[in-house]
Amino acid sequence: MRKNKKKVIYVVTAVASVVALVYLGLALFFTKHFYFNTFINGENYSAGSVDSAQNLVLDNSNHYTLTINGRDGLTDAITSADIGLKLEFGDEFQNIIKTQNAFQWPVSIFQKSEYTVDTMVTYSQEAFDRKIDTLCFFQQENIRQPQNAYLSDYTEDGYQIIPEDKGTVPLRKKIYNAVKESVEILANSVDLDEKECYTSAKIDSENRTLQKERDALNHLTGVKITYTFGDEIEVLDGSIIKDWLVTEEGKLDINPELVREYVNALSRKYDTWGKKREFQTTGGETITISEGAYGWWMNRAGETEALVELIRNGKSENRTPLYHAEAAQYGDNDIGDSYVEIDLTSQHLWVYKDGQLVEDTDFVSGNVSRGYSTPIGVYGITYKERNTTLRGANYASKVSFWMPFNGNVGMHDASWRSSFGADIYLRNGSHGCVNLPSKKAEVIYGYVEQGEPVIVYGGQMSVPRTEPSEQQPQPETTPNENVNPELTPEQQIQILIEAGILNPDGTPVQPPEGILPEVPTENPIQTPQEIPTENLESLPQQIPNENPAVVPEVPIENTVEVPQEIPVEMPQEIMGDTTQIVPEV
Known part of the structure; x- marks a missing residue:
């Protein structure tokens, strides 16, 4: 047991002695040598002596080359x-x-030591200066002036910043100093750009002002507005908007007048209001209609304002323009296949729904002999109303189904009429409206919708004057003999209506099959067997002969405003005179 302990003591002592000898030996060694991990001027001189370091430096200096990168x-x-x-x-x-x-010294095993020795190099100053002047960086063919960063023209990706060109204009003093410092430490290379030995562009791609300008341009030109006109598509994007840009008081904006020109061009291209239309009648005839108040009519001022606002806000969208009036569909045939066809010549109308005939009927239109002809042209149903009273200067007629399509002219039931069609309208027509049989009016009312086209064509514009024959002498009585002068005009009209001589709308009753109406004997008013036009004219404030513009009063809340005049932006071809208010009923 004691022997083992002695052995351990001997081993430990021996190891400690060896370690101590190694430690002391290396300590003595590093009194004349560099530590481990010693770097001088970037070169590793670990455990080297002064002489070996100097010899290495001398050897390197004989073959020394400094590479200069520009x-x-x-x-x-x-x-x-x-x-x-x-x-x-x-x-x-x-x-x-x-x-x-x-x-x-043990610390150096884990720690790096770096030193710079800069006083050991000498060279000819004159030779150095001459060499600097002959460097390729100063040759004229290698010198290019710097160019500032700038904005590109508009591209599919918008406006871009074109980076600056730094150029290659050298700064001699800085190159001189950079090379000198490198030579003195025997550096292998030097980068002139890193040492800022060149002039630079004043505006680079990181310039904040340039970036703000780019962003402002792209904010406006990045907008994409897509219009769909039936099968046609119009796209408004930066390729167009770029030409609208203006700068006012240092602020980028768009020119509203140029936007208006764009909207005007769309309007001229796609508006159909006021344009002639080819229409194929139920009878198979193709007619041309240039009158009326129907079609696409763009609100140019409103659309311009809306478009300017969208672009300024940088908003893109699929858009439908603002309109004063709209049609059933886009294209040359903007009437579509749901409409009412009114033939004034045959005094017959047809109602089509999705291309299918769903109803037809005879009617009575405006009285031609008194200048109340129903206006021809293409119109749209303004609105529909049940159970209303149509009022004029000298009449008030209750109707159950009211469908106006041209101001105060429209279709409605005429319960006071017993017959329709033929040539009734020539002398015993309405004040301009299309009078329908009550049952037919109800059916048609159920089919038509607001805005649905109404096509009116044909009809006679005048009635030949007929001379009275000897066998049928004209009544010799005068209006003063037939009307009690003490009655008011309204009372006189009411008496004639009650007597069956006038319809509720103020028009004369058509005698069936030539039989003249008889006046009851108890009626104090003596009336002629026929009611000539000239006799009706003598009644104060009765239905006028000369002034056809008697306007019925329609409830205000149901009145739909129809443009009474065409602004400057209206197409040149206006479909007839839509500003004249034609009497109805």
Whole structure:
């Protein structure tokens, strides 16, 4: 047991002795050598002596070359021979060793030590200056002026910043200093751009002002508005908007007048209001209609304002323009296949729904002989109303189904009529409206919708004057003999209506099959067997002969405003005179 302990003691003592000897030996070694991990001027001199370090430096200096890197891939070099480079050693290497604590050498195994020795190089100053002047960076063909960063023209990707061109204009003083510093530490290379040895552009791609300008341009030109006109598509994007840009008081904006020109062009291209239309009648005839108040009519001012606002806000969308009036569909045939066809000549109308005939009937239109002809043209149903009273200057007629399509002219039931069609309208027509049989009016009312086209055509514009024959003498009585002068005009009209001589709308009753109406004997008013037009004219404020513009009063809340005049933006071809209010009923 004691022998084993002695062995352990001997081994430990021996190991400790060896370690101590190694430690002390290395401590002694590092009194004249560099620590482990010692770097001088970037070169590793670990465990080297001063002499070995100097010899290595001398050997390198004899073959020393400094590579000089410039812009555009240009390079040049300076060798030790070019400038007569020599090394003169002072105490720099010895001083490094003196700063070492030899007994702390184990620390250097884990710690790197770096030193710079810059006083050991000498060279010919004149040779150095001459070499600097001959560097390729100063040759005129290698010098290019810098260019500022700038904005590109508009592209599919908007406006872009074109990076600056730094150029290759050298700064001699800075190149001189950079090369000098590199030579003095025997550096292998130097980058002139990193040392800022060139002039630079004043505005680069990171310029905040330039970036803000780009963003402002792209904010406006990045808008995409898509219009769909039936099968046609119009796209408004930056390729168009770029030409609308203006700068006012330093602020980027768009020119509203140029936007208006764009909207005007769309209107001229796609508006159909006021344009002639080809229409195929139920009878198979193709007619041309140029009158009326129907079609696409763009609100140019409103659409311009809306478009300017969208672009300023940078909003893109699929858009339908603002309209004063709309049609059933886009294209040349904007009437579509759901409409009412009114033939004034045959006094017959047809109602089509999705191309199918769903109803037809005879009717009575405006009285031609008194200037109340129903206006021809293409119109749209303004609105529909049940159970209303149509009022004029001298009549008030209750109707159950009211469907106006041209101001105060429309279709409605006429319960006071017993017959329709034929040529009744020539002398015993309405004040302009289309009088329908009550049951037919109810059916048609159920089919038509607001805005649905109404096509009116044909009819006679005048009635030949007929001379009275000897066998049928004209009544010799005068209006004064037939009307009690003490009655008011309204009372006189009411008496004639009650007597069956006038319809509720103020028009004369048509005698069936030539039989003249008889006046009851108890009626104090003596009336002629026929009611000539001239007798009706003598009644104060009765239905006028000369002034056809008697306007029925329709409830205000149901009145739909129809443009009474065409603004400057209206198409040149206006479909007839839509401003004249034609009497109805």
